[in-house]
Amino acid sequence: MLRQTMRNVFDQYSQPENRLTHALLTALHEDRGLLALFLREIAGVKPPVAATHLSVLVQQLPETPPVSEEESERRGIPDGWVYSVEEEWCIVIESKVLIRLGADQIERHRRMAQRLGFTRVFVLAITTEEAARQRVEGEPRLKVLEWRKVYVWLRSHYGREWARRTAEYLEVAEARMIMDQQFVRGALTRFSGVPFSDDHPYTYLEAKRILRLLLDELRSRKDLRERLKIDPKAPGRGAITGSKGHIVWDFLSLRGDASKRFTSRPHLSLGIETRRLSVMVTIPDKVEGRVRRALREIGEDEFAALLARVVANLRPLLRAEPGAVPTFHAQQRRWRHRRAKADTDAELRFDLRTIPGAEGKPKKQPLWLSAAYGAFVNKRGSNYEFQIGVEFDYAKCAGLRKASATDLIAQVWLGCKPFVDLVR
Structure with missing residues (x-):
């Protein structure tokens, strides 16, 4: 289950990647039906147990005490996890907004999951630019997609409260980043x-x-x-x-x-x-x-x-x-x-x-x-x-x-x- 360190979807981390991953995984934790849809329709994986029995985590390692955002960044901890300890199965989630995605970071995350005892490791990278896919081509058990696709998917489930709240949060986050002139490449949402x-x-x-x-x-x-x-x-x-x-x-x-x-x-x-x-x-x-x-x-x-x-x-x-x-x-x-x-x-x-x-x-x-x-x-x-x-x-x-x-x-x-x- 989600650790008590998970905060409200509108509570902000300092880094954009952390804020967005936190909002998305909060929604998936709160609505396990949405989590099941996410795994099937977005991640493209079949978990070994029902979504209600999976754990969801942000900015810390599974089965370890929570750390600060600064410590998590220093140690290179992945942005999010969906996992089952009993089944030794996990999805490692890496989010990129202002920084480019690299194959070396993907490999570090996979090795970290294996050291923790997971034998079946999938990596899901969510980025603002489609070109990221080309830089990590050939990586096994890896899926790369754009935040815009996640946004469109959330809007396709707009009738679910947490999908709607997260889509609206992406819109607000994007508007603020445009205002602050932070975007150089890509986008979080798509025109609707x-x-x-x-x-x-x-x-x-x-x-x-x-x-x-x-x-x-x-x-x-x-x-x-x-x-x-x-x-x-x-x-x-x-x-x-x-x-x-x-x-x-x-x-x-x-x-x-x-x-x-x-x-x-x-x-x-x-x-x-x-x-x-x-x-x-x-x-x-x-x-x-x-x-x-x-x-x-x-x-x-x-x-x-x-x-x-x-x-x-x-x-x-x-x-x-x-x-x-x-x-x-x-x-x-x-x-x-x-x-x-x-x-x-x-x-x-x-x-x-x-x-x-x-x-x-x-x-x-x-x-x-x-x-x-x-x-x-x-x-x-x-x-x-x-x-x-x-x-x-x-x-x-x-x-x-x-x-x-x-x-x-x-x-x-x-x-x-x-x-x-x-x-x-």
Whole structure:
């Protein structure tokens, strides 16, 4: 059984690996049905006795007095154990979050278990990076998997209290680590939807975590790479700031001159706001002259026709999510100093279906596009940028709360392809 040194799932060790292993093994100890599922579905092993007769331990050796976290680290004690002394059987669990997994550490843990008298030793390594598997290939009785897979597995058993609590703990832990800029590789969780609603209010930390996961998945999409020519290796914003603001945002780059700043090139923007998700193609105020000329030379009538094609491309998405709004958003801003919040001098936001020639119910009003397009053509040095895309209201778009929300986002950018082709 679990030793009395096991603490509450929300009680923190100092090391991330220890905190996460403690949370997971607490859940497995408290819910032995969940432990049986874990062994079968995650570890892929069949224990010699029922899960109710197994012992679960964190940060100490089986059948020995507990030691401090510092002493455990000094002695190289594995992060966790699931075992049966009578059957001489055990699973040694090693967790990696900020440090790489090495084959030598796996072998040390196996020898330690054998010295303790276990004759059947399995090792389960949980890491944040898939590449860890390649560094320990060929190790017998070893399974390596990512924390993200454990998270998805926990969510698949969300009806069980301890699975739900542990999945939610992983989300909180990941948000804090992103905030502290501790993550270099990998992730703890996987995107499972944008959860914000009246019952689940927006928070900066959670929005930042979700944004990171979203962009990781979007960078890997073949349709965006091949049809829009995004650059999946290009970095996004250097630092996601704005904890006191109403939006957390980042972007994907289009292939081109990687030496140029994103403020001079069109890019695909994704913003998680307090009340909505905005998926846009952005023309920044300092966009390079080539793009500015292309937009001027096309003329207002052809520009309107091009945007009408975008609306037509978005028709399937708008049928699936009637609460989504195809949007033109333009604004002129200025900053008092580099780190100051921008002052907005002017802003124009309208439904793209108001453009003559575009399909949809809103009443046609050509003046909105004339004002926005004219302000860009005649901007004369003002900090004027504009975006086209779709805004999804959390209260009206239930599809955002599913993992398939990545498909909605990709559909928006792919629907904007006629515009992207003009400005890329």
